[in-house]
Amino acid sequence: MNRVFVLLFLFTAVLTKQIPVINNENIDEVIQQAADGGLSIGVGKYDVTGPAAEINMMGYAMPGQRSAGIHLRQWSRAYVFVDAAGNRAVFVSSDLCMTMQSFKMTVIEKLQAIYGPTMYTHDNVMLSGIHTHSGPGGYSWYLLYEVTSFGFCQESFDAAVNGIVQAIVRAHNNVKSGKIFSNVGHLANTNINRSPSAYLANPASERALYPDGDTDKNMTVLRIVDNSGADMGAISWFPVHCTSMNNTNHLISSDNKGYASYLFEKSVNNQVYFGNGSFVAAFAQANEGDVSPNTAGAKCPDGRDCSMNSSTCDGRNEQCIAFGPGKDMFESTKIIGTQQYDMARKLYSSAANQVSGKISYRHMFVDMTNVTVTKDGQNIGRTCRAAMGYSFAAGTTDGPGAFDFTQNDNKSSNPFWNFIGSFVAKPGPEQIACHFPKPILLDVGETHPYPWTPTIVPVQIITIGQLVILGVPGEFSTMSGRRLRNTVKAVFDAAGIKDTIVVVAGLSNTYTGYITTLEEYSNQRYEGASTIFGPHTLAAYQMFFEQMATAIVKGTPVNPGTTPRVVSEPLSFILPVVVDMAPLGGHFGQTKTDVEATYNRGDTVEVVFAAGNPRNHLFTESTFLTVESLSPTTNAWEVILTDSDWDTKFMWKRHEVLPESEATIQWTTSASTPQGKYRIKHFGYAKHGPLSDDVTPYTGTSSVFTVL
Numbered sequence: 001m002n003r004v005f006v007l008l009f010l011f012t013a014v015l016t017k018q019i020p021v022i023n024n025e026n027i028d029e030v031i032q033q034a035a036d037g038g039l040s041i042g043v044g045k046y047d048v049t050g051p052a053a054e055i056n057m058m059g060y061a062m063p064g065q066r067s068a069g070i071h072l073r074q075w076s077r078a079y080v081f082v083d084a085a086g087n088r089a090v091f092v093s094s095d096l097c098m099t100m101q102s103f104k105m106t107v108i109e110k111l112q113a114i115y116g117p118t119m120y121t122h123d124n125v126m127l128s129g130i131h132t133h134s135g136p137g138g139y140s141w142y143l144l145y146e147v148t149s150f151g152f153c154q155e156s157f158d159a160a161v162n163g164i165v166q167a168i169v170r171a172h173n174n175v176k177s178g179k180i181f182s183n184v185g186h187l188a189n190t191n192i193n194r195s196p197s198a199y200l201a202n203p204a205s206e207r208a209l210y211p212d213g214d215t216d217k218n219m220t221v222l223r224i225v226d227n228s229g230a231d232m233g234a235i236s237w238f239p240v241h242c243t244s245m246n247n248t249n250h251l252i253s254s255d256n257k258g259y260a261s262y263l264f265e266k267s268v269n270n271q272v273y274f275g276n277g278s279f280v281a282a283f284a285q286a287n288e289g290d291v292s293p294n295t296a297g298a299k300c301p302d303g304r305d306c307s308m309n310s311s312t313c314d315g316r317n318e319q320c321i322a323f324g325p326g327k328d329m330f331e332s333t334k335i336i337g338t339q340q341y342d343m344a345r346k347l348y349s350s351a352a353n354q355v356s357g358k359i360s361y362r363h364m365f366v367d368m369t370n371v372t373v374t375k376d377g378q379n380i381g382r383t384c385r386a387a388m389g390y391s392f393a394a395g396t397t398d399g400p401g402a403f404d405f406t407q408n409d410n411k412s413s414n415p416f417w418n419f420i421g422s423f424v425a426k427p428g429p430e431q432i433a434c435h436f437p438k439p440i441l442l443d444v445g446e447t448h449p450y451p452w453t454p455t456i457v458p459v460q461i462i463t464i465g466q467l468v469i470l471g472v473p474g475e476f477s478t479m480s481g482r483r484l485r486n487t488v489k490a491v492f493d494a495a496g497i498k499d500t501i502v503v504v505a506g507l508s509n510t511y512t513g514y515i516t517t518l519e520e521y522s523n524q525r526y527e528g529a530s531t532i533f534g535p536h537t538l539a540a541y542q543m544f545f546e547q548m549a550t551a552i553v554k555g556t557p558v559n560p561g562t563t564p565r566v567v568s569e570p571l572s573f574i575l576p577v578v579v580d581m582a583p584l585g586g587h588f589g590q591t592k593t594d595v596e597a598t599y600n601r602g603d604t605v606e607v608v609f610a611a612g613n614p615r616n617h618l619f620t621e622s623t624f625l626t627v628e629s630l631s632p633t634t635n636a637w638e639v640i641l642t643d644s645d646w647d648t649k650f651m652w653k654r655h656e657v658l659p660e661s662e663a664t665i666q667w668t669t670s671a672s673t674p675q676g677k678y679r680i681k682h683f684g685y686a687k688h689g690p691l692s693d694d695v696t697p698y699t700g701t702s703s704v705f706t707v708l
Contacts, residue, residue: 038356039464041178041224042080043233043280044170047621048094048163049073050136050156052252052614053652055574056149058097058137060247060399063148067136068250069614069651069663070624071330072258073644074135076160077282078167079224079233080175081464087359089462090125090168091235091469091505093282095254095261096160098129101454101510102141103161105566110165120168122509122563123363126462126471127164129507130285132242133399134253138574141567144388144444144452145511152570159618178232181223182467182501183351187343190336191215191240193478194292194322194397197309198516198523202479215239215291215478220503221344222467223351231268231279236260236344237503239286239478243398244293244333246321251649256293257283259337262646264345274644276621283340285506287481289474289514289527293336296324298397311397311525322397334646355501357465362548365561368457368512368533369445371540381536384434385445386453386512387427389529393441396526435534437522444532450571453532456564458509459541461488461548466499468492470545471508476515477527480538483517487542491549510564515541580612580686581659588612588686589700592662595680598706604668605680609700611663612686614652616695619643624650624684625665630677630704637679641667669707679704 049070057065074095082088104127111120138153139160140146193199193214199207200214212218219238226232242255254261260283262274269277298306298320300313306320313319326332371383425443432440444452460471468488476484485502492500514530521528521535531537551558582588593608614624623642631638643650651664665680680702685695 038084039178039180040082040175041180041232042171042173042175043224044078044167044172044174045276045280046076046163046166046170047073048076048096048160049252049618049620050159051153051618052136052624052650054613054615055136055138055153055156057134058139058145058149059131059133059243061148062247062399065247066250067252068653069252069649070643071251071253071649072262072646074132074252074254074258075261076163076167077261077280078164078171079235079280079282080168080171081359082175083357083359085358088119088124089359089361089464090120090171091462092125092127092164092167093235093284094127094129094160094164095132095135095258096129097131097133097135097137098507098511099127099509100140100145101564102139102157102567103127103164104458104509105564106161107164107168110161111168114169115172122458124361124462125168126460126469126505126508128284128471128505130242130254130257130283131288131475131507132245132253132255132258133247134245134249134251134255136252140511141570142451142453143447143571146571150574151572153572153574155615155618159620163620176226178224178226180355180464180467181225181351182353182355183221183223183347184501185219185221185343185347186217187219187238187339188217189295190238190339191217191291191293192295192297193290194298195290195520195525195527198520198525198528199290199477199479201519201523202517203519206479210482216287216481219340219343219347220501221347221351222355223348233280234264234282234344234348236281236283236340237286237505238283238340239288239291239481239506240293240336240340241288241291241398242293244336245329247399249329251651253333256333256336256340257285259333259646260340260344263338263341273639273641275642281344283344287476287478287504288506289477289480289516291478292322292398294322294324294332294398295336296322298322306397317394320397355465355467359462359464360552361460361462362551362558363458363460363560364544364548364558365456365458365563366544367455367562368537368540369455373536373539373543375539375543380539382434383536383540384534385431385443386455386532387431387435387438387440387445388442388532389435389438389524390441391524391526391529394526438524438529438534451567454510454512454564456562457512459544459548460509461545461552463552466497466501468500468502468549470502470504472504472506472515472541473508473510474512474515475506475527476504477517477520479517479520480515483538484542484545487546488549491546491553495553497553577613577615577687579659579688579690580616580661582686583610583660586610588684588698589682591700591702595702595705598708599669600708601669601671601673604666605678605705606664606666607680607702609663609665609682611652611661611682612684612695612698613661614684616685616687619683622683624663624682626681627667628679628681629674632676673707675707677704677706
């Protein structure tokens with residue numbers, strides 16, 4: 001999460017909304033255990049795309065960055081695993097910025113309404129986000145992540161929760177006997193460290209252990225097949241931020257990892273246009289806290305390198321921005337996504353290390369605000385109530401902040417922002433000492449009556465045979481992830497289990513910001529300033545994960561902890577759609593600017609329609625547009641692309657004065673586009689009056705055009 005703009009909206013009034021409960025019919029369990037006592041596996045996928053207009057995008061925390069169309073839809077990808085004894089676990093990777101506690105609590109509630117109280121629980125369901133910064137937000141129960149969205153957005157929340165639940169339901173219904181094979185490969189030129197000076201604060205002897213340097217280059221891939229060898233799905237873990245699309249973007253996008261999934265699924269499913277297919281490929285997030293996809297690095301406007309320690313240009317951070325590897329954010333997304341896909345496909349094809357055996361899991365709710373951290377029987381410190389440091393407001397080179405904040409700032413010398421921060425809560429001497437050397441900008445751990453950040457935090461391990469998945473509630477830096485993996489692997493090694501494959505599943509089950517090493521924390525870059533529970537946060541997580549790993553090895557339980565409270569009335573100041581107006585004398589769906597008669601291959605086709613607000617209907621599992629080809633054999637129109645495809649863009653814009661709006665649809669043809677006749681259609685809903693919630697559908701169709 002970024003940035004200083006969260007400070008601009010501290011003074012707001014209260015509106016409340018009740019979270020609805022979805023009614024679902026009970027679905028019978030379908031399980032076929034493998035004859036050799038192996039695994040049964042189900043895969044499923046569902047649309048989680050939120051409102052494509054007027055909702056602040058989650059990630060950069062820029063108030064002006066609101067959704068205004070779709071480039072790539074967002075999806076949730078679920079995998080259900082069942083061993084021969086009937087033990088089951090679920091891993092879900094969603095094209096969302098992160099998994100919020102609101103999601104996990106509500107998803108478990110809904111799954112238990114379908115399947116009963118014991119089949120799917122907090123213990124055996126892990127929800128992870130890929131961390132795209134180009135999806136509509138407003139779905140948290142915590143104010144720190146809601147300020148720039150003007151509070152809670154019911155539409156975003158419902159789209160995410162319903163989609164995750166339905167993806168799991170589809171995976172549950174598709175369970176069949178199968179096999180899993182793993183592979184690990186080295187992927188270069190796809191990520192860089194955006195806080196290299198903080199990484200260098202780690203001990204030289206430790207850094208020398210890792211020839212990949214300041215980012216992990218290993219990609220871990222699972223190949224999932226049924227007993228006949230037919231492809232079912234893939235999961236890839238690789239650390240890189242989904243910030244190829246920058247903070248000037250207003251189109252919903254699943255960014256580089258979503259594009260990698262798009263390529264993999266479309267290829268294996270042999271789809272004409274993208275959508276649901278039997279093969280499901282997740283590109284899950286790992287320890288990406290300090291890892292950027294903008295591999296050309298951070299530069300000043302004149303081409304100079306930014307200051308390494310502070311990421312500034314002439315003392316200011318706003319103009320130090322990371323770019324590349326492409327000429328613009330779309331090309332960069334495509335390049336970084338393609339590189340992940342190419343490596344995953346290669347590893348998938350050659351995966352031969354079979355993952356088999358018992359499924360185990362442990363889950364704990366821990367109060368992270370006052371944990372006494374021990375190591376080898378000695379107290380080494382404690383965690384703190386949550387607080388954000390000054391460098392949090394500086395942002396990162398992927399999306400800088402403003403107002404003269406810089407990274408690597410251990411000072412609290414800005415009197416204006418000290419005054420603003422005092423309205424949140426004024427930290428006392430004990431809190432200041434606990435977070436030292438972080439200067440506290442926002443003391444978000446002591447706010448009433450509405451919480452700003454989580455206090456009760458879930459930690460989780462799922463093991464499937466020799467595969468160990470660590471569900472971490474935030475963004476672990478490169479070295480933090482390495483230390484956590486080593487801590488857990490040491491437990492299994494000591495028990496004689498030598499071949500474990502340990503992966504970090506980032507942004508899982510809730511979101512608590514960043515987790516850096518003690519040395520990186522002392523450097524107080526953006527990631528250290530956003531390590532909300534203080535300098536011993538990582539050590540606390542290492543302690544808890546070690547406890548859970550030990551319990552799995554010994555077959556003993558862990559203390560489940562106290563379940564977090566449900567925030568049933570989150571704050572919201574998001575205005576509803578009031579009314580849509582058609583052009584004078586016209587109608588919704590009419591063409592305002594039609595297509596040309598002919599285009600050459602490689603051209604971009606564009607048409608503009610009179611439109612309603614996209615918030616009126618999300619078109620879940622559907623589309624706002626189609627590109628259609630006239631079949632020369634049947635003389636029938638056939639859909640070849642939708643708003644889920646890379647080559648299309650759906651862009652929405654409101655009239656500056658009147659409640660009129662327009663939808664611009666673009667299709668960029670390629671050298672391989674077949675010659676022939678085409679048309680573009682737009683689908684929408686319009687709200688005709690301010691006193692009613694009724695909306696009516698409409699359709700618009702371009703003129704027929706020819707691609708030569």
